[in-house]
Amino acid sequence: MKKQLTLYAFILLSTITFGQQLNTQKLDSLFTILEEKNKFIGSVSISENGKVLYSRAVGYADVENKIKSNTLTKYRIGSISKTFTATLILKAIEEGKLKLSTPLETYFPEVNNSENITIENLLNHRSGIYNFTNDPKFGFYNHLPKSRKELLKIITEKDVVFEANTKTSYSNSNYVLLTFILEDIYNTSYDTLLKENITDPIGLKNTHVGGKINSTSNECHSYTYMNKWYPSKESHMSIPQGAGFIISTPEDLNTFFSALFNHKIISPRSLSKMTTITDGLGLGIFKSPYNSKEGYGHDGRIDNFTSLAHYFLEDKLAISTTSNGGNYPLKLVLDALFNSYYNKEFVIPSFKTIQLSSSDLDKYLGVYKSTQLPLNITISKKDTELIAQATGQSSLILTATDTHIFEYSNSGIHLEFTPDKNQMILKQGGATYAYTKEE
Numbered sequence: 093m094k095k096q097l098t099l100y101a102f103i104l105l106s107t108i109t110f111g112q113q114l115n116t117q118k119l120d121s122l123f124t125i126l127e128e129k130n131k132f133i134g135s136v137s138i139s140e141n142g143k144v145l146y147s148r149a150v151g152y153a154d155v156e157n158k159i160k161s162n163t164l165t166k167y168r169i170g171s172i173s174k175t176f177t178a179t180l181i182l183k184a185i186e187e188g189k190l191k192l193s194t195p196l197e198t199y200f201p202e203v204n205n206s207e208n209i210t211i212e213n214l215l216n217h218r219s220g221i222y223n224f225t226n227d228p229k230f231g232f233y234n235h236l237p238k239s240r241k242e243l244l245k246i247i248t249e250k251d252v253v254f255e256a257n258t259k260t261s262y263s264n265s266n267y268v269l270l271t272f273i274l275e276d277i278y279n280t281s282y283d284t285l286l287k288e289n290i291t292d293p294i295g296l297k298n299t300h301v302g303g304k305i306n307s308t309s310n311e312c313h314s315y316t317y318m319n320k321w322y323p324s325k326e327s328h329m330s331i332p333q334g335a336g337f338i339i340s341t342p343e344d345l346n347t348f349f350s351a352l353f354n355h356k357i358i359s360p361r362s363l364s365k366m367t368t369i370t371d372g373l374g375l376g377i378f379k380s381p382y383n384s385k386e387g388y389g390h391d392g393r394i395d396n397f398t399s400l401a402h403y404f405l406e407d408k409l410a411i412s413t414t415s416n417g418g419n420y421p422l423k424l425v426l427d428a429l430f431n432s433y434y435n436k437e438f439v440i441p442s443f444k445t446i447q448l449s450s451s452d453l454d455k456y457l458g459v460y461k462s463t464q465l466p467l468n469i470t471i472s473k474k475d476t477e478l479i480a481q482a483t484g485q486s487s488l489i490l491t492a493t494d495t496h497i498f499e500y501s502n503s504g505i506h507l508e509f510t511p512d513k514n515q516m517i518l519k520q521g522g523a524t525y526a527y528t529k530e531e
Contacts, residue, residue, distance in 0.1 A: 114138070114145050115432045122428050122440050123150045126420060129443045130317050134415030134422075135163060137342035138429055141408040142350050145433070147343055151417070153312035155321045166298050166311045166339045167414035169399045170332075170392025174267050176286060177334035178215050178376025179352060180274055182362040183289055185211075189277045192365070199273050202248050209256045211273075214266040215375040222250035223263035237330045243268055260371035264335040267376075271334035282334055294351040302329045302339035311339060314396035315417035324396040324417075336394050342401075346410035349389065349403040382430055385409075398422050409433060424504045427521055436522030439506040441499060446492045453478050455511040456496075460527035462518075469518070469527060480507065 126132040133151025137144060153161040184190055190198075190211060196219070197206035205220065213219040224230065224246050238246075247265045254261065271282050278285055283301040291299050298310075305311050305326060315321040329337040340348075351357050358366070366375040367388055380389045380402050389402035400422055401412040411429050413422055420441075431438040453473045460469045467482045478498055481487040488505070490498035496509040506519040514529035 113435065115435070116146055118438075118440070119146060119148065119428065119432050122438075123148050125440060125443065126418075126425075127151055130321070131420035131443065132415060132418035132422075132425065133161065133315065133321075134413065134418065134425075135161060135165060135167065135342050136413045136425060136429060137163070137346050137411070138433060139343070139346040139350065139410045140433075142347070142354075144343060144346070146429075152321070153310070153416070154307040155313070155315060156323070157307060159307055161312055161416075162310070163343060164298055164310055164341060166302075166309075166341055167399065167416055168302055168314070168327075168336075168392075168394050168397040169338055169340050169345070169401075169414060170336045170394035170397060171264075172340075172345065172390045172392040172399055172401050173332070173334055173336045173338040174376040175352075175390045175401075176290060176338055176348070176376075177267050177270055177274070177282075178366060179357055180282075180285055180289060180334075181211065181215060181270055182358045182366060182375070184274065184277060186359060186362060190273070196269070199276060200244070200248075200269060202244065203269070204248065204250075205252045205256060211270075212375070213256050214270050216260065216370055216373050217262050217266060218257045218260050218370070219263065219266050220252040220254040220256050220258070220261070221247065221263050221265045221269075222253050223261070223265055224250070224268075225264045234327050234331055235325050237328050239330070240272060243331065243333070244272075260373055262373070264332065267335035268333040274334070286338070290348065290357060294347060294356060296340070296344045296347060299338065299340040299344045299348070301337055304329075312416045316396055317417060317419055321417060327395050332394065336392065340414075342412035342414055345399075345401040345412040345414075349401055349410050349412075350408065353388070353403050353405065354408075400426050402426070421502055421504075424502075427504060431522035434522070437519065437524060438522050439499075439504060439519050441501045441504075441506075442493045443501065444493050446494065448476060448478075448492050450476050456509050456516075458514075458529040460516050460529050462525050462527045464525045469516070471516075480505075 127150040135149040137147040147163040149161040149163050151161055153159050153165045192212040194211045195207055196203055196209040200206055209219045275282055305313050314324045316324055366377055369379050377388050377390055380387045385404045387402050387404040392399040396417055399414045403410045413425050415422055428438045456471050470481045472479045478490045479487050480490055488500045490500055493499050498507045504520050508517040516527040518525040
C-alpha cells in the first residue's frame, strides 16, 4: 500500500526510438532464468492499442500445493487500487454526486480539520491526514479484521500533520475515507460500484475486491525467498479498502489503463483533472515518463505482492507487472518489457558467480571516462570485491559472472572489461556506453 520509489544507479537513460518487432524469445529467456534462479514469481503483460502483444507468468501461485501461476492468476495489486478509486470518485463528480471542492466534514466531521480538507485534497494526498499505515502499531493488527468504525477511530485519533493543501504527503488514510464516501453516496458496496462502473463496461474478468486468498479461484499467495519460498502473512482486506484491496491481473490492468486514457470510463475533462500533477502526484496517479515517452501509472505493494502499471500516451502502450515474490527489482522487469517493445538491447542477468583473488582485480582498477556520458566511473577494490562508483553516486559492489565480466543485478548494470586495451563497456537499460581508462 505504500508508494514505492525506484532509483537508477549510474545513469539516466538516453532517448529511445520505436522498435519494429517485440523480441518475445529474449523475454522468454529472461523470465525462464528468473524463475530457475528463484528471483521472480509473477506475471507480466504488454498491450498496444488494446491488443495483447505479450503475456507471461512464471512460478507458483501456491507453493505449498504446487499450483503454478498462469496469465489469468489474480494478484493483490496494492496501491494501484487507488487509481480505480480515484476513477470512481471522478465518475461520481460527473454524475453530480459530489465536487472536488466538497469539504470532508460533509461526510466525516469527526476527522481533524475536516472543514478545511476537500475531496481533491484526499485524491492528491494534500489533506494532511496522518497515514495510518505508518503507525508502528499497524504491523500488529494488519492481518486482523477491522470494522469501518474501528478504522475511523484509528484515522481520527491522530492529529493532522500539516494544514490542508499546503504540501503533499502520501497517505493511505485518504483513500480509506474516499472508499467510505463512495459507499455512502451510492448506498452500495465498493465492489458493486467497481463492477458496474469499470469492470463490466470494459470487460475485466479478473478484477474485483479481494478477500481471503483462495487458490482454487486462481488467486495467488505471496512469498519471501530464503533458500526456499516461505509464505507471507496475509493482510486482512477490510483494512486497506480502496487504498489497496483490489486483486487483478496484468492483462486486466493494461485494459483498464487503456480504457481510462481513451475516455471509455471518464470524460476527457475528468482525465485532465486526474493527470494534473502537483508535487509529483495527480489524482490517484503518478506521471511516469520513460525516457522521451510521456506516461502515467501507479505502483503497489501489500504483503509481499508488488505491482507496476504504466500507460504511454504516444504509442497507446500499456505495460503491467505483478509479483507474488522475488528478490529481483520489479523495475528491471519493467525495463526489459519496455526495451523489448522499442527494440532496445537489454541484458539477461546470468546470476552466475566466479571467485577472483584480490590480485586478479588489479587489472581493472582505475578511473574510466566516456565521450557518451558525463559520468566518470572509478573502479576500486576491497579485499576480493570489485567496487564501482560513478561521479556523485554511491559505490556498488560488483559480482564477477565470467572472465572480465561483472554485474550489479539490482540495477541492471553490466560491465565488460578489456584490460589489455584499458577499455570497459557499460550496459544498462537498453543502452551501451564505451569507457576508456585514464593513463
